Amino acid sequence: MERLRDLDESALLARLFPLYEDAVPRSPQAVPVGPGDDAAVLAAPGGSVVATTDGMVRGRDWRDEWSSGHDVGVKVTVQNLADVAAMGAVPTGLLVSLVADPDTEVSWALDLARGIAATAADAGAPVVGGDLSSGPAGVVVVTVTALGDLRGRRPVLRSGARAGDVVAVCGSLGRSGGGLVRLLAGALPGADELVRAHLAPRPPWESGPVASDAGASALVDVSDGLVTDLGRVARASGVAVDLDGRVLRDRFADGPLTAALGTTEALHQVLAGGEEHSLVGCFPAGTDLAALPGEPWVVVGRVGEVGPAGPRVTVDGVVPDARGWDHFAGP
Amino acid sequence: MERLRDLDESALLARLFPLYEDAVPRSPQAVPVGPGDDAAVLAAPGGSVVATTDGMVRGRDWRDEWSSGHDVGVKVTVQNLADVAAMGAVPTGLLVSLVADPDTEVSWALDLARGIAATAADAGAPVVGGDLSSGPAGVVVVTVTALGDLRGRRPVLRSGARAGDVVAVCGSLGRSGGGLVRLLAGALPGADELVRAHLAPRPPWESGPVASDAGASALVDVSDGLVTDLGRVARASGVAVDLDGRVLRDRFADGPLTAALGTTEALHQVLAGGEEHSLVGCFPAGTDLAALPGEPWVVVGRVGEVGPAGPRVTVDGVVPDARGWDHFAGP
Numbered sequence: 001m002e003r004l005r006d007l008d009e010s011a012l013l014a015r016l017f018p019l020y021e022d023a024v025p026r027s028p029q030a031v032p033v034g035p036g037d038d039a040a041v042l043a044a045p046g047g048s049v050v051a052t053t054d055g056m057v058r059g060r061d062w063r064d065e066w067s068s069g070h071d072v073g074v075k076v077t078v079q080n081l082a083d084v085a086a087m088g089a090v091p092t093g094l095l096v097s098l099v100a101d102p103d104t105e106v107s108w109a110l111d112l113a114r115g116i117a118a119t120a121a122d123a124g125a126p127v128v129g130g131d132l133s134s135g136p137a138g139v140v141v142v143t144v145t146a147l148g149d150l151r152g153r154r155p156v157l158r159s160g161a162r163a164g165d166v167v168a169v170c171g172s173l174g175r176s177g178g179g180l181v182r183l184l185a186g187a188l189p190g191a192d193e194l195v196r197a198h199l200a201p202r203p204p205w206e207s208g209p210v211a212s213d214a215g216a217s218a219l220v221d222v223s224d225g226l227v228t229d230l231g232r233v234a235r236a237s238g239v240a241v242d243l244d245g246r247v248l249r250d251r252f253a254d255g256p257l258t259a260a261l262g263t264t265e266a267l268h269q270v271l272a273g274g275e276e277h278s279l280v281g282c283f284p285a286g287t288d289l290a291a292l293p294g295e296p297w298v299v300v301g302r303v304g305e306v307g308p309a310g311p312r313v314t315v316d317g318v319v320p321d322a323r324g325w326d327h328f329a330g331p
Numbered sequence: 332m333e334r335l336r337d338l339d340e341s342a343l344l345a346r347l348f349p350l351y352e353d354a355v356p357r358s359p360q361a362v363p364v365g366p367g368d369d370a371a372v373l374a375a376p377g378g379s380v381v382a383t384t385d386g387m388v389r390g391r392d393w394r395d396e397w398s399s400g401h402d403v404g405v406k407v408t409v410q411n412l413a414d415v416a417a418m419g420a421v422p423t424g425l426l427v428s429l430v431a432d433p434d435t436e437v438s439w440a441l442d443l444a445r446g447i448a449a450t451a452a453d454a455g456a457p458v459v460g461g462d463l464s465s466g467p468a469g470v471v472v473v474t475v476t477a478l479g480d481l482r483g484r485r486p487v488l489r490s491g492a493r494a495g496d497v498v499a500v501c502g503s504l505g506r507s508g509g510g511l512v513r514l515l516a517g518a519l520p521g522a523d524e525l526v527r528a529h530l531a532p533r534p535p536w537e538s539g540p541v542a543s544d545a546g547a548s549a550l551v552d553v554s555d556g557l558v559t560d561l562g563r564v565a566r567a568s569g570v571a572v573d574l575d576g577r578v579l580r581d582r583f584a585d586g587p588l589t590a591a592l593g594t595t596e597a598l599h600q601v602l603a604g605g606e607e608h609s610l611v612g613c614f615p616a617g618t619d620l621a622a623l624p625g626e627p628w629v630v631v632g633r634v635g636e637v638g639p640a641g642p643r644v645t646v647d648g649v650v651p652d653a654r655g656w657d658h659f660a661g662p
Contacts, residue, residue, distance in 0.1 A: 032379060032486065033418070033486050033488065036489075036567075037418065037486075037488050037489055038383065038413075038414040038415075038417035038418055038489075038550075038551055038552060039381045039382060039383035039414045039415055039417070039418045039420070039477075039479070040381070040382050040383065041379050041380070041381050041382075041418065041481070041486050042379060042380050042382060043378065043379050044375035044377075044378055044379050044380045045378065046375075047374065047375055047376065047378065048363060048372050048373060048374050048375050049372070049373050049375045049380040049478065050370045050371070050372050051370060051371050051372075051373060051424065051426060051459065051460060051476070051478060052369065052370035052371065052426070052460055053426045053428050053460060053461060053462050053474075053476055054428075054462050055428050055430060055462055055464055055474070056464075057430055057464050057465070057466050057467075059467055060464065060465055060466065060467075061464070082369075083369040083370045084369075084370055086369035086370070087364070087368065087369055087370045087372065089370070093382065095382055095383070095384045095476060097384050097385075097386050097428075097474045099386060099388055099472050099474075128382065129382060129383055129384060130384060131384050131385050131386055131474070133386055133387075133388050133391065133392070133472075134388070134391055135388050135391065135470070135472070136388075136390060136391075136467075136469065136470060138467065139466070139467060139470050139472075141430050141464075141466070141470075141472050143384075143386070143428045143430075143462070143474045145382070145384055145426060145476040146370075147380065147382060147478075148370070150372070155363065155364050155368075155372050157364065157368050158367075158368055158369075219369075220369055221369060236367075
């Protein structure tokens with residue numbers, strides 16, 4: 001079995017580069033300088049660059065018995081693409097840093113690269129650079145930096161939501177969290193779509209620029225849970241957000257989620273489940289969301305004036321408790 | 332003693348952000364969106380962005396008994412700034428990813444941030460984003476991504492060197508490697524300038540754009556050693572490089588390096604010592620290097636036609652062996 005310690009860095013790079021290069025053809029216009037020099041050069045036609053970084057740590061952010069290298073590559077890339085989308089930008093390039101125990105199997109590292117490359121291809125954003133380091137025994141850390149271009153759009157911040165806006169979700173809710181519940185209960189990695197949504201999500205990152213074009217006042221992706229992420233919007237914008245429990249139940253919790261988890265846990269995951277990376281936007285009332293191209297947007301609530309309790313997120317007027325659904329559902 | 336596990340992420344960020352923000356004032360023109368949203372937005376006035384990433388791993392890239400958190404912050408930032416400089420670009424922003432054992436002292440993490448912030452301030456490149464993750468026991472990984480702008484300059488690649496060019500170095504050689512030798516021999520972290528050069532280097536990154544303006548045909552920073560890094564230029568450019576042993580001895584090895592290490596080891600470190608991050612450029616013959624602003628450039632060799640032996644680096648016509656100096660010096 002071939003291990004990273006059996007290869008020197010240049011030999012490993014010679015195997016990794018083709019995986020990335022075959023996945024996304026790099027045009028000289030978009031990527032004047034690709035991997036292999038001191039740094040990459042990417043076109044920034046909009047005159048600015050969107051930048052974000054996010055990593056995954058073995059044993060903390062994934063378990064090898066659940067996630068393949070490919071899954072990890074998909075997920076770490078998706079997390080970054082969602083952050084670029086949540087600014088209203090188009091991804092333009094990725095940098096990949098891998099810190100790995102030299103005993104790591106080469107096949108795992110190549111599988112990781114294939115997962116990153118597949119997602120890069122899906123997004124049309126080439127891998128333009130990176131870094132390889134050896135780490136202590138058992139340690140694997142994968143860090144991706146994603147760059148994006150606004151294509152002349154204004155960035156959509158967390159701070160722009162205004163009373164009267166509608167709140168809408170593009171993509172699923174609760175599936176990743178539901179998949180984690182299933183895995184913890186013993187489900188196998190290929191068990192069902194919930195588990196797959198947790199291990200290798202595919203949120204609708206193309207809809208970030210769509211939301212910007214539609215006049216979104218605020219936009220985030222669901223990283224830590226709908227209520228938590230909207231709470232950040234509420235605080236940054238100085239507003240209150242009230243969600244519609246019926247819509248969340250009927251449009252997001254019903255179906256596979258409720259079938260797998262039961263009603264209470266399904267609704268909890270819709271409100272509190274993280275790592276979904278769907279987009280949540282605030283839009284001026286009257287925005288014709290049904291006319292937007294791409295994945296549909298579902299109105300899930302409204303933005304209101306901040307009250308005496310300060311910026312907050314409620315569901316049908318009630319603050320959900322830490323487990324989200326219990327308080328929301330009532331006795 | 333306060334540990335990272337005693338703080339939640341937002342409490343730690345609330346301590347880190349001011350360190351970065353106080354260090355480099357962020358103008359709304361240069362940084363339309365700073366830390367705290369899904370991603371940052373940086374101006375890219377040149378219409379492109381230079382991007383590179385490089386990390387350091389505790390126990391591999393530094394030892395706590397030698398390097399303070401501040402030292403690690405300086406060094407990981409400098410490594411990235413040097414890569415931006417080696418493209419001929421000006422640094423515009425940094426992203427910082429920290430994976431740390433929750434038992435890591437908070438004071439260490441703040442010291443790390445101060446080192447990053449001090450270097451960011453020195454370079455005028457603000458920290459605009461990042462990521463925090465918990466890691467396994469004993470693990471600390473710091474990964475920095477640096478972004479830069481060419482300000483309308485063309486990027487200076489490794490592949491542009493041409494026969495007839497002169498090879499010139501801006502900054503020191505062998506001091507970081509010499510400092511490592513001293514530390515391994517038991518020197519204390521504050522012992523002398525060699526040790527300090529290893530722990531917290533300050534290469535002349537401002538001279539990257541200067542080299543580009545002067546018409547440099549190729550440019551790299553000394554990451555892995557002068558001969559190794561110039562070997563990459565030779566292969567990418569399809570040329571041979573011959574270095575002048577007398578100049579390397581008289582201008583780089585003499586003085587503190589020879590006093591500390593002796594003649595043979597000093598010359599070895601000049602040729603083979605890594606992590607110096609000085610700049611090495613190839614320039615058309617006749618370039619008036621003495622007229623360039625900033626740190627002086629010292630001509631150390633010439634670019635020639637590739638011979639039957641292929642692209643390579645020689646010293647006074649002789650291929651240095653793996654230890655660099657032994658073969659070069661002769662019996």
